[in-house]
Amino acid sequence: MGENAELRVGDQVVELPVVVGSEGERAIDISKLRSQTGYITLDPGFANTGSCKSSITFIDGEKGILRYRGIPIEELAEKSSFLEVAYLLIYGRLPTAEDLESFSGSVIHHTMIHEDFKKFFAALPKDAHPMAACSATVGAIATFYPDSLDPRDERHVEVSIHRLIAKLPTLAAYAYKHSIGQPFMYPQNKLDYVGNFLRLMFGNPCEEYEPDPVIRRALDLLFILHADHEQNCSTSTTRLVGSSMVNLFGTISAAINALWGPLHGGANQEVIDMLAAIRDEGMTGRQFVERAKTKDDTSRLMGFGHRVYKNFDPRARIIKKACFDVLNKLGVHSKLLEIAVELEEIALKDDYFVERKLYPNVDFYSGVIYNAIGTPSNMFTALFAIGRLPGWIAQWVELHGDPDFRIGRPRQIYTGPTKASYQTVGER
Numbered sequence: 001m002g003e004n005a006e007l008r009v010g011d012q013v014v015e016l017p018v019v020v021g022s023e024g025e026r027a028i029d030i031s032k033l034r035s036q037t038g039y040i041t042l043d044p045g046f047a048n049t050g051s052c053k054s055s056i057t058f059i060d061g062e063k064g065i066l067r068y069r070g071i072p073i074e075e076l077a078e079k080s081s082f083l084e085v086a087y088l089l090i091y092g093r094l095p096t097a098e099d100l101e102s103f104s105g106s107v108i109h110h111t112m113i114h115e116d117f118k119k120f121f122a123a124l125p126k127d128a129h130p131m132a133a134c135s136a137t138v139g140a141i142a143t144f145y146p147d148s149l150d151p152r153d154e155r156h157v158e159v160s161i162h163r164l165i166a167k168l169p170t171l172a173a174y175a176y177k178h179s180i181g182q183p184f185m186y187p188q189n190k191l192d193y194v195g196n197f198l199r200l201m202f203g204n205p206c207e208e209y210e211p212d213p214v215i216r217r218a219l220d221l222l223f224i225l226h227a228d229h230e231q232n233c234s235t236s237t238t239r240l241v242g243s244s245m246v247n248l249f250g251t252i253s254a255a256i257n258a259l260w261g262p263l264h265g266g267a268n269q270e271v272i273d274m275l276a277a278i279r280d281e282g283m284t285g286r287q288f289v290e291r292a293k294t295k296d297d298t299s300r301l302m303g304f305g306h307r308v309y310k311n312f313d314p315r316a317r318i319i320k321k322a323c324f325d326v327l328n329k330l331g332v333h334s335k336l337l338e339i340a341v342e343l344e345e346i347a348l349k350d351d352y353f354v355e356r357k358l359y360p361n362v363d364f365y366s367g368v369i370y371n372a373i374g375t376p377s378n379m380f381t382a383l384f385a386i387g388r389l390p391g392w393i394a395q396w397v398e399l400h401g402d403p404d405f406r407i408g409r410p411r412q413i414y415t416g417p418t419k420a421s422y423q424t425v426g427e428r
């Protein structure tokens with residue numbers, strides 16, 4: 001007999017089943033609450049609400065643990081590759097050598113986009129934010145492939161997955177090339193996934209481009225670290241939008257927009273802009289931290305704090321170490337990294353941050369590496385999206401395979417005017 005929770009509502013006591021996860025997490029199943037009591041629950045920001053059962057990613061926010069399909073992020077960061085992690089997340093197991101060769105080969109052969117996308121980009125302003133360009137063009141992919149849009153057709157889903165993972169880097173790179181007035185590069189199938197992206201971004205038709213192995217490895221690592229993070233804002237968007245049975249392209253377009261927000265994936269751009277402002281205004285780290293603590297000052301210490309992690313974000317630890325490795329190998333000195341380290345040291349000893357359990361998150365150091373490899377700050381969140389895409393896809397596939405699948409439609413507590421009558425203009 002499973003565990004139950006008792007809830008007293010008015011003069012009624014109801015028993016609600018308790019769901020226990022594989023890591024011992026517990027949830028009270030309230031799916032019968034309204035029919036039994038007439039009550040609903042209320043949880044702004046869903047901080048106490050589980051939207052689903054999932055076997056993809058496990059986070060323990062108190063212990064700073066992150067695992068993809070049970071494998072610790074530290075091991076994947078050290079031993080795996082981004083496409084291998086993408087396969088693990090989407091298909092639920094590490095690929096065999098043959099699986100990985102077939103998956104990588106299929107992705108590489110789908111990296112080219114329809115020539116008509118050039119007209120699409122030509123219509124965008126030069127200063128169009130790459131996240132706007134990415135969400136618009138990812139949504140538009142659906143118009144080029146009306147033959148593979150059915151979320152319940154396995155073949156359609158498989159082809160759409162490969163097309164999306166292949167084409168998002170191309171679309172992101174084209175958004176960048178459009179913004180700097182350079183010609184679009186065609187993908188080269190002899191390059192691997194990350195090398196191809198680097199060439200699309202930084203290559204040009206006038207000379208050969210060889211991806212720097214240090215940069216290639218750094219970007220592969222960053223994509224791994226961003227690949228999934230259970231029910232974050234953009235993944236919850238993926239599940240809610242996906243539950244309407246819209247195609248995968250339309251779903252991912254919505255997820256890209258959710259990620260763009262400065263409180264979510266957009267924070268990596270905000271962090272580097274924050275570090276640059278501190279540098280350019282000659283502020284000390286202490287001066288900025290004091291501003292970030294002041295309620296009426298809108299400044300926040302961007303890249304700090306997390307809804308789930310009340311300890312170090314394990315990804316931030318790995319990225320901070322990678323910052324030093326990459327910059328040393330590239331022979332680059334980064335004043336921004338110095339400022340970031342100073343801010344972290346100050347904040348971790350400051351009661352305001354300690355009491356609120358605010359630690360560096362994935363966005364705090366990632367921009368330092370993106371900046372060091374020559375990426376403009378408005379492209380940072382597009383890189384986050386490339387990394388997160390396999391996670392969104394894996395969660396969407398799990399949603400559609402869930403026996404409890406139904407369209408997401410939350411309730412509300414109405415606080416507006418009670419019954420009122422229409423007044424004619426003369427009566428108002």
Ligand code: SDX
Pocket residue numbers: 045228229231232233262263264265267292293299300301302303304305306307308356358361362363
């Ligand atoms: C990502 O969910 C995920 O998993 C997301 C992500 C992923 O991989 O998908 O990990 C990626 O989005 C990381 C987060 C990136 N965002 C930022 O770095 C923006 C700065 N951080 C915050 O705005 C904030 O910490 C959030 C949005 C991340 C979390 O917000 P919460 O959980 O709603 O917490 P809160 O805003 O209610 O803050 C609690 C308190 C408040 O102070 P009090 O009202 O208690 O006095 O902490 C303060 C906040 O003012 N606070 C900060 C702060 N973050 C929280 N104060 C200064 N600087 C900060 N960064």
